[in-house]
Amino acid sequence: MSSIAQRLGRELIDTVSRQFYAQIRVHPRLAPIFAVVHDWPQHEAHISHFWWTMLGGDAYLDTQYNVARKHLDIGVTPALVDEWLALFEPIVRRHVASPDADEWLRKARMIGQSIALMNTPLD
Numbered sequence: 001m002s003s004i005a006q007r008l009g010r011e012l013i014d015t016v017s018r019q020f021y022a023q024i025r026v027h028p029r030l031a032p033i034f035a036v037v038h039d040w041p042q043h044e045a046h047i048s049h050f051w052w053t054m055l056g057g058d059a060y061l062d063t064q065y066n067v068a069r070k071h072l073d074i075g076v077t078p079a080l081v082d083e084w085l086a087l088f089e090p091i092v093r094r095h096v097a098s099p100d101a102d103e104w105l106r107k108a109r110m111i112g113q114s115i116a117l118m119n120t121p122l123d
């Protein structure tokens with residue numbers, strides 16, 4: 001059985017990543033937090049590889065991820081997670097048909113939920 005990654009292909013996942021971060025860069029509230037990113041082509045390639053592996057593809061870059069650590073203390077809030085997802089969803093839907101799009105978005109929402117929880121004050 002083929003993985004979602006194999007069905008979509010690396011080029012399409014690269015396109016989603018590029019289009020998504022093009023919108024992030026001009027977003028009034030998300031762009032300032034992404035000021036920590038200095039090399040956009042490198043970031044896009046890093047995230048594209050992340051999604052490729054999350055969607056069942058074999059790793060092709062020698063890179064590590066620590067998603068929890070990267071989203072701590074950079075000013076992420078649950079409301080910003082919702083805004084991130086609201087940008088991501090239409091781009092995935094534009095390029096990917098269901099049920100693969102639903103599964104990709106389910107993974108993004110799950111990660112979003114844990115990022116939101118980590119950045120929710122206790123009281």
Ligand code: HEM
Binds near residue numbers: 066111
């Ligand atoms: C909602 C789902 C989200 C997913 C699936 C996601 C995914 C990722 C991944 C995989 C990375 C790379 C982590 C690593 O290198 O270990 C990353 C980096 C980053 N994310 Fe997110 N993210 C999400 C939400 C957000 C939100 C809401 C913000 C900001 C408000 C944000 C800001 C960033 C920034 C600034 C980086 C770069 C950090 C660095 O390289 O130092 N992310 N994200």
